[in-house]
Amino acid sequence: MKKCFIYNDEKSSKFWWIDYEGDSLAVNYGICRQQQLPTNQIIDKVHFVYAGCGVNALSGLQNIANAIYYRNLVGLINVAHQAVLRLSSTSNAINP
Numbered sequence: 001m002k003k004c005f006i007y008n009d010e011k012s013s014k015f016w017w018i019d020y021e022g023d024s025l026a027v028n029y030g031i032c033r034q035q036q037l038p039t040n041q042i043i044d045k046v047h048f049v050y051a052g053c054g055v056n057a058l059s060g061l062q063n064i065a066n067a068i069y070y071r072n073l074v075g076l077i078n079v080a081h082q083a084v085l086r087l088s089s090t091s092n093a094i095n096p
Contacts, residue, residue, distance in 0.1 A: 001019070001020060001021065002017060002018070002019045003017075003018045003019075003020075004016070004017050004018070005018070012031065013031065014029065014030070014031055015029065015030060015031075016028070016029045017029070
């Protein structure tokens with residue numbers, strides 16, 4: 001399963017891709033440009049959900065994301081301003 005987390009503030013925009021299956025874990029990270037970030041996007045059956053800095057509306061999604069087994073190894077999920085939920089099918093999703 002893949003999860004992506006993005007941290008945005010006035011000075012930076014960073015991302016972390018977390019790909020895990022069973023006991024295997026891979027983390028990719030980097031910097032992205034603010035103007036290239038979509039507000040809502042579906043790629044490879046992964047739904048990106050964005051929220052601004054300081055927004056409490058993300059807490060329900062963060063609770064789901066924080067429930068994954070690897071949260072202690074990654075340690076960045078608690079401060080992420082983006083949560084990603086895997087979709088069972090892209091046909092159920094609405095593209096903006």
